[in-house]
Amino acid sequence: MHIQPNSKAVILTEIMLAVFRLQGRLLKKGDELVKPLNLTSAKWQVIGAVALAGKPLSAPQIAEAMGITRQGAQKQLNKMEKDGFFERCPNPYHRSSPLYALTERGIRSFSDAMALETVWAGGLVTDLSLQRLHEALQTLNAIHEQLDSPVPKQGDR
Amino acid sequence: MHIQPNSKAVILTEIMLAVFRLQGRLLKKGDELVKPLNLTSAKWQVIGAVALAGKPLSAPQIAEAMGITRQGAQKQLNKMEKDGFFERCPNPYHRSSPLYALTERGIRSFSDAMALETVWAGGLVTDLSLQRLHEALQTLNAIHEQLDSPVPKQGDR
DNA sequence: CTCAAATTGACAACTAGTTTCCATAGTGGG
DNA sequence: CCCACTATGGAAACTAGTTGTCAATTTGAG
Numbered sequence: 001m002h003i004q005p006n007s008k009a010v011i012l013t014e015i016m017l018a019v020f021r022l023q024g025r026l027l028k029k030g031d032e033l034v035k036p037l038n039l040t041s042a043k044w045q046v047i048g049a050v051a052l053a054g055k056p057l058s059a060p061q062i063a064e065a066m067g068i069t070r071q072g073a074q075k076q077l078n079k080m081e082k083d084g085f086f087e088r089c090p091n092p093y094h095r096s097s098p099l100y101a102l103t104e105r106g107i108r109s110f111s112d113a114m115a116l117e118t119v120w121a122g123g124l125v126t127d128l129s130l131q132r133l134h135e136a137l138q139t140l141n142a143i144h145e146q147l148d149s150p151v152p153k154q155g156d157r
Numbered sequence: 158m159h160i161q162p163n164s165k166a167v168i169l170t171e172i173m174l175a176v177f178r179l180q181g182r183l184l185k186k187g188d189e190l191v192k193p194l195n196l197t198s199a200k201w202q203v204i205g206a207v208a209l210a211g212k213p214l215s216a217p218q219i220a221e222a223m224g225i226t227r228q229g230a231q232k233q234l235n236k237m238e239k240d241g242f243f244e245r246c247p248n249p250y251h252r253s254s255p256l257y258a259l260t261e262r263g264i265r266s267f268s269d270a271m272a273l274e275t276v277w278a279g280g281l282v283t284d285l286s287l288q289r290l291h292e293a294l295q296t297l298n299a300i301h302e303q304l305d306s307p308v309p310k311q312g313d314r
Numbered sequence: 315c316t317c318a319a320a321t322t323g324a325c326a327a328c329t330a331g332t333t334t335c336c337a338t339a340g341t342g343g344g
Numbered sequence: 345c346c347c348a349c350t351a352t353g354g355a356a357a358c359t360a361g362t363t364g365t366c367a368a369t370t371t372g373a374g
Contacts, residue, residue, distance in 0.1 A: 007279070008278070008279060008282045008285075008287060008290060009274075009275045009278035009279040009282075011282075011287065011290040011291060011294060012278040012279075012281060012282055012290065013274065013278055014294055015290065015293060015294050015297065016183050016278075018294055018297040018298055018301065019176055019179050019180050019183060019297065020180060020183070020202075020224075021224050021301055022176050022297055022300065022301050022304075023176050023177060023180040024224055024225070024331095025301060025304045026173050026176060026177070026304070029304060040359080040360090042359075042360060042361090045177075058322090059322080059323080060321075060322070067177075067178055067181055068181075068360090068361070068362090069361075069362065069363085070321090070322075070323090071323085071324090071325095071361090071362080071363085071364095072360070072361050072362070074322090074323065074324085075360080075361080076360080076361095078323095078324095093370095094321080094322080094369080094370070095369075095370080096321095096322070096323075096368075096369055096370080097321080097322055097323080097369085097370090117166075117170065118166045121165070121166035121169040121170055121173075122164070122165060122166040122169075124169060124300070124303050124304070125165050125168075125169055125300065125303065127299075128165075128296060128299055128300070130165060130168065132292065132296050133165060133168040133169065133172065133296065134168060135289065135292055135293065135296070136172060136292065136293045136296035136297065137168060137171055137172050137175055139285060139289050139290065139292070139293035140172065140175040140176065140179055140293065141175055142284075142285055143179060143281070143282065143285070144175065144178055144179050144182060146281050146282065146283075146284075147179075147182045147183070147186060147281070181361095197329080197330090199329075199330060199331090215352085216352080216353080217351075217352070225330090225331070225332090226331075226332065226333085227351090227352080227353090228331090228332075228333085228353085228354090228355095229330070229331050229332070231352090231353065231354085232330080232331080233330080233331095235353095235354095250340095251339080251340070251351080251352080252339075252340085253338075253339050253340080253351095253352065253353075254339085254340095254351075254352055254353075
């Protein structure tokens with residue numbers, strides 16, 4: 001192989017592969033972690049989006065917060081409302097688009113999950129410095145921003 | 158909020174969220190990138206696994222290389238064989254588990270995709286230093302290893 | 315007010331992966 | 345050789361997301 005080991009493109013490719021592997025791992029770990037709470041990683045993320053907002057949100061708002069499509073979020077919400085994690089309440093700004101509020105059960109699930117996650121995450125990174133973690137986070141966010149910017153798409157208003 | 162902003166657990170949580178966001182973005186970008194080649198990110202990864210191995214592989218070997226389940230890889234392979242990217246050839250070590258070899262078309266798709274990706278990746282990271290990218294990669298891999306370590310697997314050959 | 319555009323929810327079909335179960339093929343120990 | 349065990353492929357049901365279509369609601373320009 002004659003690939004230059006210091007080429008940015010090559011490193012970026014390796015970062016991409018690392019991101020894919022990590023994502024799979026993290027989802028699986030998350031599923032294990034919150035299984036005792038009758039949650040999955042996906043449901044946990046939905047609950048987290050509303051919990052962190054601190055107020056009921058509409059389905060499209062939740063989708064935006066999670067970075068998934070409106071329909072994807074709606075699907076989860078329909079199931080999770082049926083399962084008692086959320087309840088619909090009237091949206092003063094849009095009669096036919098209800099806000100989803102966490103029920104007692106939903107709130108309890110979120111704080112239980114957060115507690116589990118804090119313990120797990122704290123034990124995971126014992127031999128990585130805070131500095132290193134910070135820099136990695138910044139680098140990932142920088143890549144994400146560059147991914148967003150160069151394709152303005154055709155959506156100019 | 159009394160969360161310590163410098164707590165490792167908090168940073169790790171943010172890294173996890175960044176990984177999720179990035180993964181979604183990268184898959185979408187990958188789909189766009191290889192769409193002209195009649196590929197998707199998933200198919201591209203399967204082709205890449207075999208191409209990088211440099212020799213035909215069995216379905217379970219491909220699954221392992223990709224970090225997905227045997228059945229997941231098998232599904233892609235069944236479709237991609239039908240679409241002419243792979244052809245089965247006899248496995249001297251296992252009569253009923255064929256090796257999957259890239260066809261001419263598969264080889265061409267891989268090199269076309271790699272060319273597109275190199276151009277794209279090289280243009281993406283203009284304002285990140287090689288050093289930063291390297292460190293981020295190492296950090297991600299370190300996290301991945303720590304995720305893996307408590308659950309050792311069995312199984313070569 | 316009215317009509318066009320945008321937003322929204324429901325639904326269907328699809329991609330890509332998972333788990334589970336089954337039948338068969340290969341392997342090694344007795 | 346035989347028998348238990350493992351590896352494999354196939355199929356089905358499932359999770360979680362996507363795109364696309366449709367009808368109804370909401371909004372805003374004129």
